[in-house]
Amino acid sequence: MAAKNIAMREALRNALREEMLRDERVFVMGEEVGVWQGTHRVTQGLLAEFGAKRVKDTPISEMAIAGLAVGAAMAGLRPVAEMMTINFAFLALDAIVNHAAKIHYMFDGQFRVPLVIRAASGWGNQATATHSHTPEPIFAHFPGMWVATPSTPNDAYGMLKASIRSENPVLFSESIALYSRPGPVVDDPDFVLPIGKGDIKREGKHVTLVAYARGVEWALQAATELAKEGIEAEVVDMRWLRPLDIDLVLESFKKTNRCVIVEESLPMYSFGSEIAAQIQEKAFDYMDAPIKRVSAMDVPLPFAKDIELMALPNAQKVIDAVKEIL
DSSP: OOEEEEEHHHHHHHHHHHHHHHOTTEEEEETTSSTTOOTTSTTTTHHHHHOTTTEEEOOSOHHHHHHHHHHHHHTTOEEEEEESSGGGGGGGHIIIIIIITTHHHHTTTSOOOOOEEEEEESOOSSOOGGGOOOOHHHHHTSTTOEEEOOOSHHHHHHHHHHHHHOSSOEEEEEEGGGTTOEEEEEOOTTOOOOTTOOEEEEOOSSEEEEEOTHHHHHHHHHHHHHHTTTOOEEEEEOOEEESOOHHHHHHHHHHHSOEEEEOSSOSTTOHHHHHHHHHHHHSGGGOOSOOEEEOOOSSOOOSSHHHHHHHSOOHHHHHHHHHHHO
16 A cells, blocks of 8 residues: 655645545534644645635634534544643533533433544653643543544544444544654545553563653653563553553463553552553453553643753653663
8 A cells, every 4th residue: 555754744644635525414613724734834824725614724723613513523523632731621621521421321312522633742751730731541431532642644544434433522633743753644534533542562572661742752662671671571552542442452462471551640649540440450360560651740840941851751761661671
């Protein structure tokens, strides 16, 4: 299958455009997605191609954006609502987790809410504590809401297309640090990736590195360095926090018997906590060492560049964690 090398933001844009061409019910909405062409330039060119009816600039109100998206989805449309950053999605929590995630259940299946909420997530390059959250596990906490966390342009492309076609509401998290990263992307408008399925990004036999989004980049960097010392790390990219492909993790863990979990989000009540708990519940007899977690430090992210980087994960922290348990 033919592939082209493009950045993640372009892969996302292509997915949006192709799904809008495929299904006239799909429309894009959010702050500055039209005239300004998107804060992160994902929606660039869509207004000129599809017009203001299908690319809607909204007021600066995340609750209004999410509420309108829920209503439009219930009425038969397929909105793709953009949150300028995931930090602002906190203002829309009621519409997202109390309405989008629960309406199908509350109305006994009479309504579905096929919407996608796209949100830029993570380290914003000295964007300070209130603009640098990576809170995807919060949204994954709620049954009824699927949470997508791609780490490569090709995954972003196939996962966004699958999310738009899904009958379920999806919180689609896009790491700001990965927007400019290039990678091969399948050139096929019908390409979709299965919802709830992870991926082995690197084969290994000594330790399992479980990660998502930007954590996959750190895990792969660490695996490359560890290989120089004869340590072969297997990198499991979860892709989705819900549905969670825990079987893929367990399959890898039963081969390596050791695990380090890598995430950009905070350590308390976290993705890492969930993975560690499920491993010890379901694969305890295969465990040869304690499970280690590498995450952001348990502090609001600082502004000062050096201290900000100190508070975040990196490949060296992953390497150190691996060596502790080998």
